Amino acid sequence: xxxxxxxxxxxxxxxxxxxxxxxxxxxxxxxxxxxxxxxxxxxxxxxxxxxxxxxxxxxxxxxxxxxxxxxxxxxxxxxxxxxxxxxxxxxxxxxxxxxxxxxxxxxxxxxxxxxxxxxxxxxxxxxxxxxxxxxxxxxxxxxxxxxxxxxxxxxxxxxxxxxxxxxxxxxxxxxxxxxxxxxxxxxxxxxxxxxxxxxxxxxxxxxxxxxxxxxxxxxxxxxxxxxxxxxxxxxxxxxxxxxxxxxxxxxxxxxxxxxxxxxxxxxxxxxxxxxxxxxxxxxx
Amino acid sequence: xxxxxxxxxxxxxxxxxxxxxxxxxxxxxxxxxxxxxxxxxxxxxxxxxxxxxxxxxxxxxxxxxxxxxxxxxxxxxxxxxxxxxxxxxxxxxxxxxxxxxxxxxxxxxxxxxxxxxxxxxxxxxxxxxxxxxxxxxxxxxxxxxxxxxxxxxxxxxxxxxxxxxxxxxxxxxxxxxxxxxxxxxxxxxxxxxxxxxxxxxxxxxxxxxxxxxxxxxxxxxxxxxxxxxxxxxxxxxxxxxxxxxxxxxxxxxxxxxxxxxxxxxxxxxxxxxxxxxxxxxxxxxxxxxxxxxxxxxxxxxxxxxxxxxxxxxxxxxxxxxxxxx
Numbered sequence: 001x002x003x004x005x006x007x008x009x010x011x012x013x014x015x016x017x018x019x020x021x022x023x024x025x026x027x028x029x030x031x032x033x034x035x036x037x038x039x040x041x042x043x044x045x046x047x048x049x050x051x052x053x054x055x056x057x058x059x060x061x062x063x064x065x066x067x068x069x070x071x072x073x074x075x076x077x078x079x080x081x082x083x084x085x086x087x088x089x090x091x092x093x094x095x096x097x098x099x100x101x102x103x104x105x106x107x108x109x110x111x112x113x114x115x116x117x118x119x120x121x122x123x124x125x126x127x128x129x130x131x132x133x134x135x136x137x138x139x140x141x142x143x144x145x146x147x148x149x150x151x152x153x154x155x156x157x158x159x160x161x162x163x164x165x166x167x168x169x170x171x172x173x174x175x176x177x178x179x180x181x182x183x184x185x186x187x188x189x190x191x192x193x194x195x196x197x198x199x200x201x202x203x204x205x206x207x208x209x210x211x212x213x214x215x216x217x218x219x220x221x222x223x224x225x226x227x228x229x230x231x232x233x234x235x236x237x238x239x240x241x242x243x244x245x246x247x248x249x250x251x252x253x254x255x256x257x258x259x260x261x262x263x264x265x266x267x268x269x270x271x272x273x274x275x276x277x278x279x280x281x282x283x284x
Numbered sequence: 285x286x287x288x289x290x291x292x293x294x295x296x297x298x299x300x301x302x303x304x305x306x307x308x309x310x311x312x313x314x315x316x317x318x319x320x321x322x323x324x325x326x327x328x329x330x331x332x333x334x335x336x337x338x339x340x341x342x343x344x345x346x347x348x349x350x351x352x353x354x355x356x357x358x359x360x361x362x363x364x365x366x367x368x369x370x371x372x373x374x375x376x377x378x379x380x381x382x383x384x385x386x387x388x389x390x391x392x393x394x395x396x397x398x399x400x401x402x403x404x405x406x407x408x409x410x411x412x413x414x415x416x417x418x419x420x421x422x423x424x425x426x427x428x429x430x431x432x433x434x435x436x437x438x439x440x441x442x443x444x445x446x447x448x449x450x451x452x453x454x455x456x457x458x459x460x461x462x463x464x465x466x467x468x469x470x471x472x473x474x475x476x477x478x479x480x481x482x483x484x485x486x487x488x489x490x491x492x493x494x495x496x497x498x499x500x501x502x503x504x505x506x507x508x509x510x511x512x513x514x515x516x517x518x519x520x521x522x523x524x525x526x527x528x529x530x531x532x533x534x535x536x537x538x539x540x541x542x543x544x545x546x547x548x549x550x551x552x553x554x555x556x557x558x559x560x561x562x563x564x565x566x567x568x569x570x571x572x573x574x575x576x577x578x579x580x581x582x583x584x585x586x587x588x589x590x591x592x593x594x595x596x597x598x599x600x601x602x603x604x605x606x607x608x609x
Contacts, residue, residue, distance in 0.1 A: 001309060001310050001311060001313055001368065001369060002313070003309070003312075003313035003314075004313065004314070004316070004317070006316060008316065008317075009316070009317075009557075010317055010555050010556060010557035010558075048554055048555075055346050056346060056347075056349065056350055056351055056501045056502065056550065056553075056554065057344075057346055057351060057553050057554055058553075058554050058555075095554065095555050097555070097556070237342060237344065239344045239351065239353075239553050240552070240553035240554075240556070242314070242317070242556055243309065243313060244307055244308050244309050244313070244314065244552060244553065244556065245307065245344060245353070245355075245553050246306070246329075246338065246343065246355045246358055247342075247343045247344035247353065247355070249338065249341055249343065249358070250341075251341075261337075261360070262337040262338075263337070263338070263358075
């Protein structure tokens with residue numbers, strides 16, 4: 001039976017800072033009671049205030065950055081749970097569960113370029129993905145800066161959270177906005193197509209994507225048509241993050257490697273899935 | 285250090301804390317968060333005769349004071365449970381309770397017969413009350429005769445202690461509890477989730493794919509406490525309280541109204557390690573009040589005057605450690 005990762009724990013963290021980011025997000029930095037080992041990009045934590053202001057269930061957030069004994073989250077303020085977190089002040093304590101989930105696959109150097117497609121707050125799992133790919137993951141050869149292409153898309157520039165920080169990582173960064181307020185006018189898949197037509201990217205790329213479900217569905221379709229390797233990090237409603245509430249089922253592709261059961265639990269079997277393993281259309 | 289041991293019929297528990305079915309996995313998945321030796325027992329997610337894929341997404345919807353769910357008893361069936369889960373429970377250092385469900389009365393007995401010979405299982409809990417199958421009709425937990433006949437059917441095939449898990453969605457829960465007692469149950473679990481729904485007025489979309497589902501969490505505690513109280517007064521067998529329990533004081537409230545143990549569910553979602561801390565917190569509360577034995581609290585509710593009007597006819601008189609007032 002799928003179980004939470006053996007390194008996951010329940011602990012308290014102290015809020016270090018809450019800094020506004022973009023039009024509607026915050027960067028929340030917390031210091032866990034005990035220093036955490038290095039965490040793989042696209043793993044996540046469940047966060048909740050315990051002072052009665054948070055709703056009944058915690059909220060999942062991808063780790064955004066890790067510095068020394070602190071961890072940082074990019075949080076788009078959307079409802080009661082995220083509002084409560086955004087209103088935290090330094091010194092407050094948060095219930096923290098994690099690290100949870102599987103994280104990105106090994107982002108090895110030396111093959112086709114890795115193209116990272118981020119939609120809005122879907123950028124969260126990519127900052128450390130780039131850092132870890134450049135450093136070398138799982139004993140694989142490190143990726144070169146020129147092999148990492150970060151395509152950051154959003155409805156408008158206010159949702160291109162912290163884009164300067166990505167540019168400072170020294171990898172190839174392109175932006176796309178639906179309203180044309182920053183970079184390419186259109187979505188990230190249209191931007192990818194444009195870069196390929198212009199010869200700036202080869203046809204053969206390896207894809208990572210995180211963003212709204214309809215975006216991920218389109219990315220999976222794009223990858224499927226071209227037989228590209230593609231991994232998706234899902235942003236799905238979760239009740240617990242540890243596999244016990246059964247509230248985050250993702251339908252499996254019956255012909256894929258996980259097809260023996262009709263769904264996977266996003267929290268303990270994901271949140272990263274190969275695009276061929278799952279069926280996204282049923283989620284909306 | 286207060287004595288926390290409690291008994292649910294023939295089953296001895298080191299403390300009154302059990303996980304509630306469907307909120308803590310099937311087996312030992314959560315042992316890193318809540319080691320079995322900190323618990324009275326682990327209750328499995330409901331196991332059915334055949335695998336069930338569960339209901340479509342969305343299956344959960346948060347509300348102001350709790351959570352709606354419509355999981356639909358997703359599980360891989362009794363065969364997979366016997367093969368893949370139970371062997372790992374052989375050395376679990378707490379009571380192991382298998383929760384069983386079915387669509388037809390004979391399903392329950394068929395599963396119970398398969399579990400009867402398994403030494404890993406200390407007790408069976410019969411889920412008469414899942415609101416997320418058969419369109420929320422709750423056939424087995426709204427009719428005392430049917431509840432009795434399901435329990436009788438299970439009783440006929442197993443000697444293991446039997447808990448009957450009841451629904452709060454009834455007019456007189458005491459009557460259903462008495463039916464289960466007559467059918468041979470060793471304990472009543474009160475209660476499963478309340479039927480509920482949520483809707484987004486802007487889009488008109490219900491929160492759950494199945495529209496209605498089971499409501500749980502802190503918002504249901506007063507209803508659950510009332511149900512547990514009415515069951516405790518309606519039957520002679522022990523009652524296990526369940527519904528909205530998150531803190532040590534919640535546990536003690538259920539004991540005071542007559543429960544011998546409790547099951548803790550939705551609060552595990554916000555912090556699964558909470559379950560492991562409850563026994564120590566209860567111990568601290570009892571020490572504070574100079575109470576040496578948890579058992580002395582059971583049924584110690586002090587009722588104002590004669591039996592309350594909502595109490596079913598034929599109920600046992602109030603028992604009160606401090607004398608009824």
